[in-house]
Each structure stands twice: as structure tokens, then as C-alpha cells.
Amino acid sequence: MLDRRSRFRGKAVVILAAVILAVVVYAFLTIMELTPPEAEWTSSSEYLGREPSISITAADTGTGLRSVRVSVVSGKSSTEIFSKDFTGVEPPAGDFSIELTPDLKKLGIKEGEAVLTVEVKDLSLWRSGNTLMREYPVIVDTTPPRIELISRDHIVFVGGSEAVIFKVSPDTESAGVRIEDRLFQAYGGAFEDEDTQLALFSYPYDLKTGKSFFIEATDMAGNVAIRSLSVLVKAKEYRKRQIGLSDSFLESKIPELLGTAGIDATGDLLQDFFLVNKDLRTRNEALIASFMSSSTPEFLWDGRFLQMRNSSVEARFADFRTYKYKGKAVDKLYHLGVDLAAVRKSPIESANGGVVAFAGDMGIYGNTVILDHGFGLFTLYSHMSSIDVLGGDGVEKGQILGMSGSTGFAGGDHLHFGVFLHETPVLPLEWWDGRWIQNRIMRKIDDAR
Numbered sequence: 001m002l003d004r005r006s007r008f009r010g011k012a013v014v015i016l017a018a019v020i021l022a023v024v025v026y027a028f029l030t031i032m033e034l035t036p037p038e039a040e041w042t043s044s045s046e047y048l049g050r051e052p053s054i055s056i057t058a059a060d061t062g063t064g065l066r067s068v069r070v071s072v073v074s075g076k077s078s079t080e081i082f083s084k085d086f087t088g089v090e091p092p093a094g095d096f097s098i099e100l101t102p103d104l105k106k107l108g109i110k111e112g113e114a115v116l117t118v119e120v121k122d123l124s125l126w127r128s129g130n131t132l133m134r135e136y137p138v139i140v141d142t143t144p145p146r147i148e149l150i151s152r153d154h155i156v157f158v159g160g161s162e163a164v165i166f167k168v169s170p171d172t173e174s175a176g177v178r179i180e181d182r183l184f185q186a187y188g189g190a191f192e193d194e195d196t197q198l199a200l201f202s203y204p205y206d207l208k209t210g211k212s213f214f215i216e217a218t219d220m221a222g223n224v225a226i227r228s229l230s231v232l233v234k235a236k237e238y239r240k241r242q243i244g245l246s247d248s249f250l251e252s253k254i255p256e257l258l259g260t261a262g263i264d265a266t267g268d269l270l271q272d273f274f275l276v277n278k279d280l281r282t283r284n285e286a287l288i289a290s291f292m293s294s295s296t297p298e299f300l301w302d303g304r305f306l307q308m309r310n311s312s313v314e315a316r317f318a319d320f321r322t323y324k325y326k327g328k329a330v331d332k333l334y335h336l337g338v339d340l341a342a343v344r345k346s347p348i349e350s351a352n353g354g355v356v357a358f359a360g361d362m363g364i365y366g367n368t369v370i371l372d373h374g375f376g377l378f379t380l381y382s383h384m385s386s387i388d389v390l391g392g393d394g395v396e397k398g399q400i401l402g403m404s405g406s407t408g409f410a411g412g413d414h415l416h417f418g419v420f421l422h423e424t425p426v427l428p429l430e431w432w433d434g435r436w437i438q439n440r441i442m443r444k445i446d447d448a449r
């Protein structure tokens, strides 16, 4: 029969054994854990260009990371592009992430199908670290697209438009004409051969003189080819104009414009004018640009663009306006369209065939219609009293879009008409000129066909 003491001793032994087991299990799990680490390559494309940026993250929740290795395996040859060993150094706390930008061509990696491998080990003593191997199938492409210029004789006025035709290699994803930070997108679709592309471009009215044009093409692997484009740039004089602001005009417009836009008035007429002419204008113009960011890859227009019937030009494109209030200059900006006036509530015709990209209220521009004519070409009609079309409608040349008016920040009944190449406003005069369209655009297309 067991006495109380030995019963107690028996219990103690069991408890001690349990504690030892727990310590051993804990030690095993911490220094000899069996859970492998995690690793991931995040990429939106399976293509690796000449200098791809490769983002790798790795982590181990147990003992921590021992090593990370990244390689490109092409056929039988494996090229290491990154290797890091954490033994003897402090392993990273939390996720380890690295952005690699190897030069795959310099490393001698062959083009074509390959595998990106990410190998990570942890510090577990079990089998000298648990290993995780991730394998991502990739396509290595280190050759930039080819660009072959087809059209000749490129002339553009400052603020005006011009066309160029060029051919790119089939793996090209996007191409266009670059000047400084602006890229005028090129489109296939004007020719049977999809690799032959046309770009409409401008020497922007507000750009300093002496800047150069380039044709740029990017392939699916992100390789960029750049070719210089020689263009004869002709100077154009734009006018300076003064706009007088009267209290009665401001009082009749400002409170309504601020109210509709949900902007709190300050109570000071001049400060409220700034809220309209600067803040609200910036907001409206950003919204207009957003409706011009993508365009139909088709010519929806034909021949010259129509000028509003029986209209006189009240303000020209790129007039540099100084706003005067009580005799003092208070604001300055470019007028980015032409103001056309006829009789009140005149019908506004579509200048050419297109699709309605926007129809509705646009703050200082009032009731506005934006038409997409394809290939990045847009027209804008503002200050209308009424609109007869809806977003998405196809319109024919001369179709009535609505009636003229003085909605938005307009003093009297007129049409503010703008022509844009994507978000860049251009000289409308050229697009009203059938001979200019024939010489600058259609002739180049005919020659290339």
C-alpha cells in the first residue's frame, strides 16, 4: 500500500516529466521547427525585360531566415541574381523584402522561356534548415522594340498639331511621340498592318522653345526603344488679352458656381473669385482630362471640322488673359479654346463624327459636351444652355448636340470650343481647315498605304 508521501512523489515525477517534455517540445519547435519559411515574387507580368525590377518578399515565423537566393534558370544554366546569408548576423525581424534590378543581358541570360527561382531556408536545426523553393515560369526578353519611321516632312506650329506614321516590331505594347514629360499615344488601326501606327501630336502651346521630339515604343517586357523624330517647329504669336471683372458679373456667377461645387464661400468677392478661377477651374480641368485619357483606336471623323455656323471669333486659342478687378491685375491664365458667338440659343453642331465621352455640368465650363473622334483627338463644347446627347452616344458630323448659352463662368451667350490631343489643348484653326487636314494627315496616310 502506498503511503501519502510516495503518492506525492509519484505525482511530482509526472509533473516534472511533463515539464521536461514541454521544454523539449518547445525547444524542438523553436530551434528545430518543421515549418518552412514563406517567399513570394509579386509581379503583374510573366515577362522579364533587360532590366526588370523584381520584388521578392520572404519571412519565417519560427526560427527566422537563414538565407535567400534568387536565380534565373534557362535551360540547363542557372544564373544567381541575388544571394543573402543571415547565419552569424541578425536575421531580419518580420518580412524581408528586396527590389532587384539585374541587367539580364549583361548577366548573359538567354532570351525565351525560363524559370525564376526563389530559394529560402530558415534557421531550424532540423536538416540544417527547412527549405522553400518557389518556381515562376517567365519569358526573358531583353531586346527593345524596333521603330521604323514611315512618314516624312513633319512640321508643327507651337500649339498646333501634326501626324507621324511609323512601324514597330510585333511585341510592342504601347508607342507614341514624346516631348518632355508628354507622351502622345500612337494607335494601330489606320492600316491593315497593326504594327503600322499613327500618332497625332502637338508642340504644346505652353512649352519653352527648343525641345526635341522622340518616338518611344515599349514592349511587354518593359523594354523601351527611343528614336529621335525630326520636326520643323514654327513659332506662333499668341495674343495677350485683358478681362475686366465687375462686381455685378461676379455677384451673378460666383455664389451659384461655389454652391453647386460644394465649396464654402469666404464672403469676400475677390477671394471667392479665386476659389472659382483657380480651385474650381483646376478641379474641372482635371476631370475634363480624365474623360480624354482613353480614345477609340479608329478614325471616327472625316474631312474638315465644322466651325459653329454664322459665328464670330470672340476669343482665340491660347490668348494669355489678365483678369482685372478694380483696375488691378488679379489673375492670369491661358484661354484654352476659341469663343464663338452667334445669336442667343444657337444650335451647336458636332464638329465631326465621334462618340460622346462626357455630357453634363462641368463647373466653370457650364453645360459641356466632350466628343472622342478617335486616335486621341477630342473636341469640347461649353457654356451650353441645353444638351441633347448622352454619354456613349455616337454622333455624326453636324448633328445637334444642344443649344448655346452662358452657363458656367460665362458673361454672355457663346460657345467655348476646344480641340485636344488627349489632355493637351491644341489650335482649333487647323482642324477647321480641310487643306491642312489633307496635307498634314491624309496625305501621309495615303503615302503609307
Ligand SMILES: [Zn+2]
Residues within 6 Å of the ligand: 315, 335, 337, 338, 339, 415, 416, 417
Ligand atoms: Zn472660352
